[in-house]
Amino acid sequence: MGDQSTGWLPDPMSTFAGEVDTLFYFTLYVSTIIFVAVMAAMVYFGIRYRRRSETEVPEFVRESRILETTWVVVPTILVMIVFTWGFKVFVDLQTAPPDSYEITVRGAQWFWEFQYDTGVTSANELYVPVNRPIKLRMTGSDVLHSFFIPAFRVKMDVIPNRYTSVWFEAIEIGTYQVFCTEYCGTNHSAMLATVHVVSQEDFDAWMVAQDQDLPPAELGERLFRQYTCVVCHVDTSVGPNLAGIFGSERELTDGSTVIADEDYLLESIVNPSAKVSSGYGLQMPATFGTMSQKQLDGLIAYIKTL
Amino acid sequence: MASHPLDGHPAHLEHHFVSSEQQFDAAKMGMWLFLITEILLFSGMFVLYTVYRSWHPEVFALVSEVLDWRMGGFNTLVLLASSFTVALGIHYAQKNDNRKLIINLVLTLIFALIFLVVKYFEYTGKFAHGIYPGAAFDPHGIVDGLDYAKYNVPYAAQFFSIYFVMTGIHAFHVIVGIGVFIWITLRASRGEFSAAYYTPVELTGLYWHLVDIIWIFLFPLLYLI
C-alpha cells in the first residue's frame, strides 16, 4: 500500500506533495524551536526562583515594553509567512490544469465507484496514468463522505447532489491507499480504495481489458469484492453469511419465511429494506440499486456458487 | 443578621442585594442579555431565510404570494397596538395608577389573543390546501382564482418550511408572552406594583417589544417581497 515512511508524513507521491511537506516541516520545526525555548525558560525560572522560605515575598518586576512588543510582532510575522505560504499551496491544490484527465467518483455507503471517460466503471480500484494531471469530479449518493489519498496530500468532502473536485498528478508508479475521512456509518473504516498508478500503456491496456465480457459468475465475484459486500457478508456478521443461501428458506424479521431464489436475492440487493433476515438490523444501504442489469446478474450468479 | 429583614428593608429586596437600585439594574441587565439571546436565535432563522432566498429568488418571489398580506398586515397592526398598551401600562405603574395598569395589561392580552386567532386561520387555510412544512407539502385547490398546483415547484417546500418554522417559533413566543401577562395581571390586581417596584412589568414589556420587533421583520420578508 505505497511506501510508508517512518517520519511524520508518508512519502510524497504527487507533484505538489513535496511543497505541502516543506510547509509542514517548516511550521513543525519553527513551532518546536519556540516551544522548546519557552519550556526551557519555564524550567529555568522554575528552578532558579523556587521558593526558599515561606516568608519570602518577591519584588515587583516592571514589565518590559520592548519584550512585550517583540513577542507580539515576531509571532505575527511568522504566522503571516506561514499563512501566505499555506495560501499559495492551497491555490495550487484547488486549481487543476486545464488538460487534466477527468474521472467521475461516486461515494456511497460503503464503497467508491470510479467512472472513466470510456464509460468503464470500477469499484474501489482507481487506475490512473503516471505523470498526468488527474481531476476527480466527485459526488455522493447517500450521506457525506470524504476522499483522502495521504500519499498525494489531497482530500475533499463528497456531498450528495453536488460536485466537488480534487486533482493530483502522481509522480511514481505504485499503489496508494484511499480513505474515507467523513464519518458515514457502520463500515466507515472499511470504505477504502486503492489507487493504482500505472504507465500510460498499462492504463490503456487495463481500460481495454475492462471492456471484455467476463462470465457472469466471475464478474459477480469481482463485484462482490470491489463493492465490499465481502466485509459484511463474509468477514464480519453485520449481514447474514451468504454461503449456501441460494434456495434455502429464510426467516424474516416479521416472522414470515421466504425461499431465497433469484428474485429474492435481486430484491434484497436493490431494495434491502423490503425483506430483512431475522436476527439482523437494517444495516445494508440501498446504494446498490444503481448497478446495471449485467452487474446484478453477475452478482446473483456468483452468490449461487457460494 | 441579614436573613431577617432589617427595618425599612423593602419586602421585594432580595437578601443578597445591597439596594433596590442594584436589584433593579441587575434584573434589567439580565433581561437585556436574555433578549440578545432571543435575537440570536431568530438571527439563525433569518440567515437561513436569506441563504435560501439568495439561492432560489424566483421561487421565493412566486410562492410568497400564497401568503395573505392583508392578514399579515392586520396582525402587524395588532402587535403594534399591543406594544403601545404595554408601554402605557409601564407608564401608569410609574404613576402609581394601578387601575389603568391593569386595563392596559388586559388590553395587551386581548391583542395577543387576536394575533393568535388570525394566525390560526392563516395556518388552517394553508393546511386545507396541502401546504404543510416539509415532506407533506402538496399544494392543491383553487383560492381566489389562484390554482395552488402551480406552486408545486422545487424549493417551494423550503419556503414554507422556513415560513412555518419562523412564524411558529414566533407564535410560541406570543403564547409564552400571554402566560407571563396573565401572571403579571394577577400580581397587579393584588396591588403588588407601584412606582417603587414595577420591575416585572418593565421586563415583560421589554420582552413583548422584542416579540413585536421580530414580527416587524418577519412580515415584509415573508409576505411582501
Next chain:
Amino acid sequence: MSATAQDASINFLNYDKSLKSWLFTKDHKRIGLMYLVAVSIAFLAGGILALLVRLELLGPGETIMGPDQYNQSFTLHAVLMVFAFIIPAVPAVFGNFVLPLQLGAKDVAFPKLNLASFYIYLIGVVIAMSALLVGRIDGGWTFYAPYSERVGDSILYVTTGVFVMGFSSILTGLNFIVTVHKMRAPGLTWNRLPLFVWSIYATAIVQVLATPVIGITMVLLFLERFLSIGIFDPALGGDPVLFQHFFWFYSHPAVYIMILPAFGIVSDLIGTFSRHRVSGYLFVALSSVAIAFLGFLVWGHHMFVSGQSATSSIVFSLLTYLIGIPTGVKVLNWVTTLYKGSISYKTPMLYALMFLFTFSIGGFTGVMVGVLGIDIHLHDTYFVVAHFHYVMMGGSVIAGLGALHYWWPKMTGRMYNERLGKIAATLVFFGFNLTFFPQFIMGSRGMPRRYYDYLPEFQQMHQLSTYGSWVLGVGLFMILGYLLMSLKTGKKAPSNPWGALTLEWTHTTPLPHPHNFTQTPVVVRGPYDYHLVPEMFENAAEDGSVKSVHDVSQPAS
C-alpha cells in the same frame, strides 16, 4: 452588623445537612458543589467509554466490540464529554463557587435562576441519554447531516437534550455577566478583578451569544427528522454544508467556552504559587474578552475541505491567526510571571505548569491545522483528534484539575494528601502525553479519525496510545480516590492554605453561613499585588499557609 453575629461553627456545609436543603438551595456554593458531583459523573462515564474505545483500538479488527458498538461508544463519549461535562464543568462548578466570592458578593445576581440552570442541565442530560432507550446515539458529536438524521428517532432526543442543556448554559452565562457587572464589592474595579473573574466573564459572553445558534440548529435538525423540512438533507433538497456552517458557528465559540476559563485558572494559580503579579495583567484580561468576540469569526476553519468556497477558506484561515497570536502571547506572559517570583510546587501549581506544556502543544498544532495547504492533508485525521485533546484535555481538563486541587480546601474544608496529589499529577502528565502524542504522528501519516478498524502500519502508534490511556486512567482514578478519602480523613484546611490574595481566601474555611462575608470587604489593590503586603507572610507556616485575615484586602490602618 458585627463580625460576631455569625456563629463561627455554623458553615455553609453543616448549617442544614438534610437532602432537601441541598436540593432546594439557592446558595451559589452548594449549587457549585452539586454541579461538581454531576459533571464528575458525566466525566466518569465519558472516561470509561474513552478507555473502552482505546481498548478496542489496541489491535486492528474486532478486539472487544463490533463496529456499531464502537461507533456508538465514541459518539457517546464525545456527546457526554462535550455537552454534559466540559461545557458546564469549569464555568458552572468553579464559576458558581468562586466567582461571587472573588467579587466579594453574597451570591450571584439571580440565585433562583442559578438553581433552575442546574436542574435544566440535569433534565437536558436525562433527555439526551434517554436516546439510548429508543435507539442508538451515532454520528459523532458533530451530528453532521444527513447521516445523523438517518440514524433513527434517537436523534430527536439528542437534539432536544442538547437544546435544553444549551438553555442552562445561557442562563448561567447571563447570571455571571450580570453578577460581574453589578455585584462587585466596593473598590473592586475592573483592573483589580482576579483573572479568573475576567475569564469567566469572557466565557459568559460566549455562552450568551453563541448558544442560541446551536439551539436553533438543534430545532431545525429535530424538525428535519420529524417533519422532513428539507433544510439540510440533500435528498429533500436541503444543503448539508449549511448545517456545518450553523453547527460550527456555535461549536467553534463553544471551544472558547471550554478553554477560556482555563486561562483564568492558570493565571490565578501561577500568580498565587509564584507570589507574583501576573505579567501583562491587562493584556491577559482583555485578550480573553477579545478572543470571546473573535471566536465568532473563525468557524469556517473547520470546513476547509467541506466544499465551501476557496475565498471563505482563505478569510477564515487569516482570521484564525488573529486568535492564535494573543493566545500565544498569554503563554509567554505566564512564563514571565515566574521570572523573579517565589515558586512553590504544590499540586495545583504542578497542573498549571503541566497546562503550559500541553496547551502549548495544542496551540502550536492548532496553528498547523489552521494553515490551508497543510490542513487539507491533516483534516479529519488523528492529528486533529490529538490537537483537540491537547487543547480540551491538556488545556481545560488539566487546568480544571488544578482548580479542583486549588479550591478543594475551600469547598470541603479538608486538605487532600499532597504526596498522592503529586504522584497522580505525574501519572496524568505522562499518561496524557503517551495517549495523545502518538496520535499526532499517526494522523500526519494519514490515519483517519472515527475508524473502527485500521491498517497494520498504524498499530504501533495505536498501541502506545492505548497504553497511555491506562496510565492516564490510573492517575485519574487515583485523584478520585484520595479526594473522596480526604472528606473522611483529611486534615482540616486552614483558611488560606496557599497564601493567596483573592477574596475567597480571606475568610474561615469552610465558609460561614448564611453570608460569605461577615462584613462587606473593601478592596484596595490588585489581586496579585504581593509586593504590597509582605507583612502578611512574616508568620507564614511551614506548609505555606497564612493566617486568615479579614482585612487582607482592606486598608492596613
